[in-house]
Amino acid sequence: AQTVTQSQPEMSVQEAETVTLSCTYDTSESDYYLFWYKQPPSRQMILVIRQEAYKQQNATENRFSVNFQKAAKSFSLKISDSQLGDAAMYFCAYRRNNNNDMRFGAGTRLTVKP
Amino acid sequence: DAGITQSPRHKVTETGTPVTLRCHQTENHRYMYWYRQDPEHGLRLIHYSYGVKDTDKGEVSDGYSVSRSKTEDFLLTLESATSSQTSVYFCAISKGLAGQETQYFGPGTRLLVL
Numbered sequence: 538a539q540t541v542t543q544s545q546p547e548m549s550v551q552e553a554e555t556v557t558l559s560c561t562y563d564t565s566e567s568d569y570y571l572f573w574y575k576q577p578p579s580r581q582m583i584l585v586i587r588q589e590a591y592k593q594q595n596a597t598e599n600r601f602s603v604n605f606q607k608a609a610k611s612f613s614l615k616i617s618d619s620q621l622g623d624a625a626m627y628f629c630a631y632r633r634n635n636n637n638d639m640r641f642g643a644g645t646r647l648t649v650k651p
Numbered sequence: 652d653a654g655i656t657q658s659p660r661h662k663v664t665e666t667g668t669p670v671t672l673r674c675h676q677t678e679n680h681r682y683m684y685w686y687r688q689d690p691e692h693g694l695r696l697i698h699y700s701y702g703v704k705d706t707d708k709g710e711v712s713d714g715y716s717v718s719r720s721k722t723e724d725f726l727l728t729l730e731s732a733t734s735s736q737t738s739v740y741f742c743a744i745s746k747g748l749a750g751q752e753t754q755y756f757g758p759g760t761r762l763l764v765l
Contacts, residue, residue, distance in 0.1 A: 541693075572753070582694075582741060582756035589751070628693055635750045637682065637701070638709060641693035 541631050543642035550619045551650050557604075558614045558645045560629030568634040571605065571612045576626040576644070585627070588612065590634075616647075624649045654678045655757035657742050663763045670729040672760050674742030676722075682745035683725040684709075684754065685717060687738040694741065700725055732764045 541562045550556035562571070573585040588596045588605050595603050600620075604613045616623055626646050632639040654677035664670050674683060684699040686709075696709030698717040706717050714736060718726045729736055740760045745752035 543693075570751070570753075574756075580739065580759045580761075582743075582759075584753060584755065587753055630694075632754075637684070637699050637707075637745075638696055639684075639694075639754060640710075641695070643691060643693045 541629055541640050541642040543627075543629055543645050545645045546643070547646045547648070549648040549650060550616070550623075552619055552621060554619055555615060555617045556619055556647065558616075558627050558629075558647065560612045560614070560642055562610050562612065562629070562631045562640075564610065564631065564633070566633050570632045570634065571603075572630040572632070572639075573601070573603070573612075573614045574628045574630060574641075575623075576628065577622075577624070582628075586614065619649050621649050621651060623647060655742055655744060655755065657740075657757040657760050659760060660758065661761045663765065664732050665765050666733055667731050670732050670762065670764075672727045672740055672742075672762070674725045674727070674757060676725075676744050678744070679722055680744040680746065681722075682752065683719065684743040684745075685715070685725065685727045686741045686743065686756075687711065687736075688741060688759070689738050697727065697740075732762075734764050736762065737764045738762060 569590045571588045575583045586598045600617045626644045629642040656675045658673045685697040686694040695711045700706045700719040716728045742757040743754040
């Protein structure tokens with residue numbers, strides 16, 4: 538079974554600074570997808586960024602970027618120029634290609650200090 | 652916004668009573684999912700559906716059943732609720748090219764079983 542580990546239960550960052558959230562996963566597959574979701578206090582799950590394992594280039598979405606290290610099975614999320622609205626739970630998730638069972642990590646709670 | 656609504660949004664019930672949660676989508680997506688969210692585990696897949704009357708089990712399906720009689724509705728039933736089923740339940744749909752889908756989530760239902 539694939540597992541996803543987020544080793545940082547809580548992180549904090551100063552407004553306008555950069556923070557990196559860690560995620561590692563365990564799989565024997567070579568074709569899969571990785572995701573970061575954000576869950577603000579409203580509880581809505583919001584897709585932040587997605588990475589295809591077959592792509593070597595790291596995905597970016599505005600202030601959000603990932604560091605995808607396939608050999609190390611690591612998928613960290615970098616948030617640049619942190620804003621107060623970035624405060625939320627962040628979940629890392631893994632899904633094997635052509636499979637519907639998406640696996641989530643336990644989450645990292647990010648606090649942004651003004 | 653993936654056009655997903657969940658009802659009810661909050662429910663309190665007693666142990667041993669049946670409970671049905673409804674997920675409704677407006678965009679005619681083929682795949683629908685039910686997850687539960689718990690603090691130590693992140694989100695875990697309960698059941699999913701790949702079409703009308705086509706469903707399959709996820710990681711934590713014991714104690715839950717599902718039905719999909721129409722494309723737009725996916726029902727999750729707890730036949731006899733237990734306190735261990737106190738959780739936040741999320742419905743999701745898949746969007747994107749076959750095999751490359753991304754999941755988008757509804758607003759969640761908070762269920763308390765006393």
